[in-house]
Amino acid sequence: MEVILCSITGFCSGVRNALNRTMDELKRHGAPVFILHDLVHNESVVNDLLSRGAKIVDEPEGLPPGATLIFSAHGVSEEVEARAKALPLNIVDATCPLVRKVQERGAELSEKGYVVLLFGKAGHREVEGILGRIHGEKHLLTNEEDARGFKLVPGRTYACISQTTMNSGVIAEMTAILREKIPGLVESASVCRATQKRQDAVRELASKCDLVLVAGSAHSSNTRRLCEIAVAQGARAELVSGPEAVTPELLRGAKHVGVTSGASAPDDLVHGILNAVTRIAASEP
Numbered sequence: 001m002e003v004i005l006c007s008i009t010g011f012c013s014g015v016r017n018a019l020n021r022t023m024d025e026l027k028r029h030g031a032p033v034f035i036l037h038d039l040v041h042n043e044s045v046v047n048d049l050l051s052r053g054a055k056i057v058d059e060p061e062g063l064p065p066g067a068t069l070i071f072s073a074h075g076v077s078e079e080v081e082a083r084a085k086a087l088p089l090n091i092v093d094a095t096c097p098l099v100r101k102v103q104e105r106g107a108e109l110s111e112k113g114y115v116v117l118l119f120g121k122a123g124h125r126e127v128e129g130i131l132g133r134i135h136g137e138k139h140l141l142t143n144e145e146d147a148r149g150f151k152l153v154p155g156r157t158y159a160c161i162s163q164t165t166m167n168s169g170v171i172a173e174m175t176a177i178l179r180e181k182i183p184g185l186v187e188s189a190s191v192c193r194a195t196q197k198r199q200d201a202v203r204e205l206a207s208k209c210d211l212v213l214v215a216g217s218a219h220s221s222n223t224r225r226l227c228e229i230a231v232a233q234g235a236r237a238e239l240v241s242g243p244e245a246v247t248p249e250l251l252r253g254a255k256h257v258g259v260t261s262g263a264s265a266p267d268d269l270v271h272g273i274l275n276a277v278t279r280i281a282a283s284e285p
Ligand code: SF4
Pocket: 012, 013, 014, 015, 073, 096, 097, 098, 099, 164, 165, 192, 193, 194, 195, 222, 263
């Protein structure tokens, strides 16, 4: 069995920045520091922060005066930000600058009078944050089906933007569908650079593998996209949360096994999984 590590794994810059800022706050003020929702979508990272004294909350209200509240890399809506800032809290905004760019682009297009079409996953924190910064008419389109079924209002102008971690192939499809029916569509939908590089790298990896293991959590959007891309490339893909999930049964029949990770999976998790695969490969007759 050949084992191949993807050319890009581990944290993206947005996740690393959010983690560093949280660790800085823990060092500076001591525990607890409060995080609004999961800082990143990875259980091992979140559990490590909890063990260091971070606490996850769902609302800014109800915290002790002077407490530190951290906004996650996914960003928050204008309304949530205003509520938090009205309280006597030390706010640390760890919104990824690339998510911030999409929030600003959505708001700007809306101010110019465009109906904003956001491509993304319903209920995702990043999507809620982006939608919550667009004051005018906006619609969430989750897939090609939604794009096909979208009904135009004559006389309105339209622009599309997207969640940063969508499948870039799906964005291209959705944009093409809308372009056909919306004259003058402003096309601003794209994934962030980190997501694009990871998707390109997994595409290349999957072309050499019959099985791709993607380290990460099931609720991480960018991680699930990597699995989809590997499958579209013709490989089997399995999302693995840790080395204990790597068993001889999981690897059975695979001759070329690729290992990659979502943007919120730490390096030690990736290497733990890689070592588990290598051990099983070495024990093969
Ligand atoms: S995936 Fe992209 S947008 Fe999201 S946190 Fe990472 S760098 Fe930022």
